Amino acid sequence: MPEPAESYNPWTIVNVVFQHLVDAGLHPVLGESGHPGEPAAELLRALGISPRLEGDARITDDIRAELADLRSRMLDDP
Template structure:
């Protein structure tokens, strides 16, 4: 059987709605990017986070591409 993956924000949103409905006020990632705490929440629930849509991955890719362009083509 294939392992299911979920967008972390979908599950986190659902969990936070339930907590807010119970009168709680959860905070996630209060010290920075909430992506990793959200992914950790999913792992604690036994769900493998899907990296698709993770802004950190997009930023890292853009940075790597910029470095490669500079290396091969010089500053533009």
């Protein structure tokens, strides 16, 4: 029976990388121009890790906004 693939929280990986950079005397900044989600995803991709959408708060925010809009239009609920 094959072993299940390991999975990690992508932010844990980002944190490990940042801690390594800090230990080396560097001062990493992620997302200084806005939401850090996309720069973090790019870092993960550079390490060969595919970021998962459910870990991206922007996706959740977009879904909530769309649901609020639908409720407003369908239920006449401001």
